[in-house]
Amino acid sequence: MELVGICSVCGKAGKMHSCPLCGSIVCKSCYDVSKGICKRCARNPGKMIK
Secondary structure (H helix, E strand, O other): OOEEEEOOOOOOEEEEEEOOOOOOEEEHHHEEOOOOEEHHHHHOOOOOOO
16 A cells, blocks of 8 residues: 655655554655664664654
8 A cells, every 4th residue: 555645754745654663654765664664763763753
């Protein structure tokens, strides 16, 4: 399923990913594909944002 919306990190509109840790909807540039989580969670391991 493809998500379309506004990134909760940078505010860009377009295709989105959903972070399984915090639930944020983020754009491709704010998502760490290799880790499968948003860049906020990648910077703060062990800390859930939600």
